[in-house]
Amino acid sequence: FMSKLPNISTSIFTVMSKMAAEYNAINLSQGFPNFPVDERLTAIVAKLAKENVHQYTPMSGYPPLLSKIAVLIQNSYQRTVHPETELLVTAGATQGIFTTILALVKTNDEVIILDPSYDCYEAPVLLSQATPIRVTLNDDYTPNWKIIENACSSKTKMIIINNPHNPTGKILTESDFEALEMLLEKYPDIVLLSDEVYEYITFEEKHISAHTREKLLNRCVMVSSFGKSFHVTGWKIGYLVAPDYLMKEIKKVHQFLVFSVNSICQVAISAYLDLVSTAEIGELYQEKRDYFRQLLKNSRFKLMPCEGTYFQVVSYETISNENDVAFCKRLIIEYGVAAIPISTFYDDGKDLKLIRFCFAKDNATLEEAGKRLCAI
Numbered sequence: 001f002m003s004k005l006p007n008i009s010t011s012i013f014t015v016m017s018k019m020a021a022e023y024n025a026i027n028l029s030q031g032f033p034n035f036p037v038d039e040r041l042t043a044i045v046a047k048l049a050k051e052n053v054h055q056y057t058p059m060s061g062y063p064p065l066l067s068k069i070a071v072l073i074q075n076s077y078q079r080t081v082h083p084e085t086e087l088l089v090t091a092g093a094t095q096g097i098f099t100t101i102l103a104l105v106k107t108n109d110e111v112i113i114l115d116p117s118y119d120c121y122e123a124p125v126l127l128s129q130a131t132p133i134r135v136t137l138n139d140d141y142t143p144n145w146k147i148i149e150n151a152c153s154s155k156t157k158m159i160i161i162n163n164p165h166n167p168t169g170k171i172l173t174e175s176d177f178e179a180l181e182m183l184l185e186k187y188p189d190i191v192l193l194s195d196e197v198y199e200y201i202t203f204e205e206k207h208i209s210a211h212t213r214e215k216l217l218n219r220c221v222m223v224s225s226f227g228k229s230f231h232v233t234g235w236k237i238g239y240l241v242a243p244d245y246l247m248k249e250i251k252k253v254h255q256f257l258v259f260s261v262n263s264i265c266q267v268a269i270s271a272y273l274d275l276v277s278t279a280e281i282g283e284l285y286q287e288k289r290d291y292f293r294q295l296l297k298n299s300r301f302k303l304m305p306c307e308g309t310y311f312q313v314v315s316y317e318t319i320s321n322e323n324d325v326a327f328c329k330r331l332i333i334e335y336g337v338a339a340i341p342i343s344t345f346y347d348d349g350k351d352l353k354l355i356r357f358c359f360a361k362d363n364a365t366l367e368e369a370g371k372r373l374c375a376i
């Protein structure tokens, strides 16, 4: 059988979570919270379960949810979006990204992906018979706009940015956006895909969203995820924001990929949006980041900066010479803690002796993981 994706293998998040379960290790690999969901949200779901909310929603999403997403964007970024024409509820950010790429990228187009990069961008580019162009970020994980510009040509259809950045926690600055806007001015046909699933998880530095960049709005597809923002990754509810002319194309694919998304979760999130403040999301994770960093302070791991997301990258350079995949496997087997090797975020598998821990965990879990990691 001729594979359509010969070089794509099982996601590292699946591999590491499975291995963590096999060895009964503390799973700080795949990014998901282990603490209980807000009781206000579970109470809404319990009540809704008995109501008539179990049938298809309209294709673009449950209308009150679309309106509330528009209000959320207005309140967070002072941007007015039109719920009917510019918003789409998706089955997680993953489906939003896949659908966007399938709808907008054609055969022989090129798509720029910045490495280290999250793993869900490449496959839809390949399935569109387009070419992923992987450009490596600077050593401090800032984008090198000169190199990115050199990678652009008349074939470039899309640039994908991820801000705040998985796995490094890096966030883009005002000057990054200025450079990006200057670059895009030279290439009027390039669409920007801005993956902002961690938009509400930033700490000392404020997140700059593509929503606030006047020059980008007419050519940007922004993707977010309630899984990340409301600690319900298993619900798989995200959304896209795009200008009408792009959204029309995206919806053509969406209607045949899923048609519409899980109704009860959409209704629940719609009600929950009236109760919750996005400020509490960043505060919660800042506390967890600080606690986890504190726990690792006396370990032999070197902590990298973490400006956003719920991931902490560390170097094990002074501990071992093994490659990062081998080190992560040994970490599970010998020390009972699972992490993600950063080499898997690079096209060429660059081994920098870096691994990623997810700190979206209750304090007891973090404390036990800290104890085990300090024993190395």
Ligand code: PMP
Pocket: 031, 091, 092, 093, 094, 095, 118, 120, 162, 166, 195, 197, 224, 225, 226, 227, 228, 233, 236, 237, 238
């Ligand atoms: N983008 C990034 C950068 C991610 O880390 C993730 C993982 N959650 C996703 C997209 C996918 O989000 P979802 O779970 O909502 O599909």
Ligand code: GLN
Pocket: 011, 013, 014, 029, 030, 031, 032, 166
């Ligand atoms: N986004 C999650 C992470 O980076 C993984 C989600 C998944 O496994 N698809 O860990």
